[in-house]
Structure formats: structure tokens, C-alpha cells
Amino acid sequence: xxxxxxxxxxxxxxxxxxxxxxxxxxxxxxxxxxxxxxxxxxxxxxxxxxxxxxxxxxxxxxxxxxxxxxxxxxxxxxxxxxxxxxxxxxxxxxxxxxxxxxxxxxxxxxxxxxxxxxxxxxxxxxxxxxxxxxxxxxxxxxxxxxxxxxxxxxxxxxxxxxxxxxxxxxxxxxxxxxxxxxxxxxxxxxxxxxxxxxxxxxxxxxxxxxxxxxxxxxxxxxxxxxxxxxxxxxxxxxxxxxxxx
Numbered sequence: 001x002x003x004x005x006x007x008x009x010x011x012x013x014x015x016x017x018x019x020x021x022x023x024x025x026x027x028x029x030x031x032x033x034x035x036x037x038x039x040x041x042x043x044x045x046x047x048x049x050x051x052x053x054x055x056x057x058x059x060x061x062x063x064x065x066x067x068x069x070x071x072x073x074x075x076x077x078x079x080x081x082x083x084x085x086x087x088x089x090x091x092x093x094x095x096x097x098x099x100x101x102x103x104x105x106x107x108x109x110x111x112x113x114x115x116x117x118x119x120x121x122x123x124x125x126x127x128x129x130x131x132x133x134x135x136x137x138x139x140x141x142x143x144x145x146x147x148x149x150x151x152x153x154x155x156x157x158x159x160x161x162x163x164x165x166x167x168x169x170x171x172x173x174x175x176x177x178x179x180x181x182x183x184x185x186x187x188x189x190x191x192x193x194x195x196x197x198x199x200x201x202x203x204x205x206x207x208x209x210x211x212x213x214x215x216x217x218x219x220x221x222x223x224x225x226x227x228x229x230x231x232x233x234x235x236x237x238x239x240x241x242x243x244x245x
Contacts, residue, residue, distance in 0.1 A: 010079065011086040013097055018078050020059040021121065025071065029063040039118040040109070054109045057120045074125050081132045082125075089135060095208040099200040100181060104128060107177035117170060122162075126174025127181070130155045134182050 007015065028035040040057035044050045061071050090097035108123040117123070133141075137152035149157075155178070159171035185198045 010083055011091075012094060013101060014078065014082040014086050017059075017082060017101070018075060021061065021075065021078065024056065024060045025063050028060055035060065035062060040112045040120060041118065042113050042116055045113065055105075057112065057118065058105055058108065058124055059121065061119055061121045074121055077125050077129055081129045085128060085132045085135075089132075092211045093200070095204040095210065096200050098208055099198070099204055100131070100185075101128075103181050103198065104177055107180060108174070111173045111177065115173070117173075122168075122170045123174040123177060126155060126158065126171045127178035129158070130175050130178030131182050134178075135186075 010018070024033070024038065027033045028038065038053065038056035038060045039062075040053050041050075045053050061067070061074070063071050086094070086097045090100070104124055104127040105120075108120040108127065111117065111123060112120050133151040133154050137150060139151045140148050141151045141154050142148050143154070143157060155171070155175050159169075159175060162168050162171045181198065185196075189196045
């Protein structure tokens with residue numbers, strides 16, 4: 001497969017994401033666009049309302065001889081896990097995947113502003129990787145030097161390596177963001193019988209219509225463990241118990 005065919009084979013939003021990331025990062029690497037115009041800076045965002053930084057900081061990455069390998073690894077994870085999630089889990093409803101990316105981006109910005117993180121690529125990539133791993137817990141993945149383990153452990157292994165070698169907690173913040181989405185999208189309604197809180201807004205559905213409705217068959221959400229509704233035993237009723245067994 002040549003590069004053009006491979007690029008066109010990527011699902012829509014993964015293709016937009018990797019294009020924006022590589023494009024902006026290379027423009028900054030060659031000093032066509034100054035990097036300090038694009039990174040997230042709490043004082044400039046909140047004090048001078050330079051709100052574009054909330055968007056550009058998601059995609060730009062400071063490429064240097066020391067960070068180039070890390071940048072390539074992030075690009076690999078975008079292509080690998082964002083592509084799989086979009087094609088397999090959200091293949092029939094691209095608006096749902098766009099909404100996922102929006103939520104992950106908002107959470108990354110909140111974390112970046114709170115902890116003064118300039119570049120949000122790590123956080124966003126880890127959030128998407130975590131969600132895919134949670135929906136495919138028992139899939140075997142291959143890590144460095146041929147190490148193989150279940151996907152559910154992959155985000156924690158990555159976060160551990162980042163902490164050991166870089167003393168950074170950015171990946172842990174990404175895991176936290178991914179878990180927020182996973183909990184409220186799947187666990188809260190499936191396991192606890194709660195109301196679905198992350199339904200995609202209708203304007204996104206109109207902007208990006210469903211292909212045929214519903215989710216795809218790969219990496220389906222976990223089966224509900226909430227107890228079924230029971231009929232009332234008296235005119236006063238017994239109500240409904242919430243929670244797992």
C-alpha cells in the first residue's frame with residue numbers, strides 16, 4: 001500500500017487529527033510559525049483571552065532531537081488506536097466519535113490550565129488509548145521487545161514508563177480524562193442503571209449524520225449489570241433499586 005492509499009484509508013477524524021498534528025508541529029519545527037504563539041499558556045488564555053491556544057495546543061508538539069521519538073510514538077498511537085476506535089466502535093456514528101474527541105479535548109484543556117501544561121498531545125492521545133483499551137480489555141497487545149499483555153494494562157504501562165523516564169504525570173491525567181468519558185458514557189448507565197449523560201447533541205448528528213445508526217459490532221460496551229425493573233407489589237410501590245449485585 002502506498003502512502004497516499006494508506007492516508008486515504010484512515011477514518012475521517014483520525015485523518016484530520018494526524019494531519020493537524022504533523023502539519024502544525026513541522027511548521028513550528030522549521031520556524032514557519034513561532035511555537036510560542038500556539039502552546040497553552042494559562043496567563044495568556046485567561047488574562048488576554050488568546051483562546052485559540054486551547055485548540056492549537058492539542059495538536060502542536062515541540063519537535064527536537066530529544067523529543068522526536070516521543071512525537072513519533074504519539075503519532076503511532078493516534079493512527080493505531082484512534083483509527084481502531086473510530087472504525088470499529090463508532091463506524092456507524094461518526095458524530096459520536098467527534099463528540100468523544102470534543103469531550104477529551106475540553107478535559108485536556110482543563111487539566112492543562114489547572115496544572116500549567118503547555119502541550120496537550122500526550123493527554124489527548126492517552127485518553128483515546130485508554131478508552132479503546134477499556135472497550136477491548138481482553139485483546140492482546142504487543143509492547144516493546146515483543147512483550148504481550150492484555151489491553152487493559154497498556155495505559156498503565158505507558159504512564160509508568162513516562163513517570164520513570166520523564167518524571168511526568170501527564171499520561172495519568174490522560175487516563176483520568178479517558179476514564180471520565182468511559183464512566184459516564186458506559187459504566188454509569190450500563191452498570192449502575194443511571195441516565196445516559198453523554199448523548200451526542202443533535203446539531204452534531206445533523207453536521208455528521210449517522211451512516212446507518214447505532215454502534216458497530218467490535219468493542220461493544222460492557223453488558224449491563226444493573227437489576228431489571230420490577231413491577232410494584234402494592235399501590236404504594238416498592239420503587240427500583242439502583243446499583244450492582
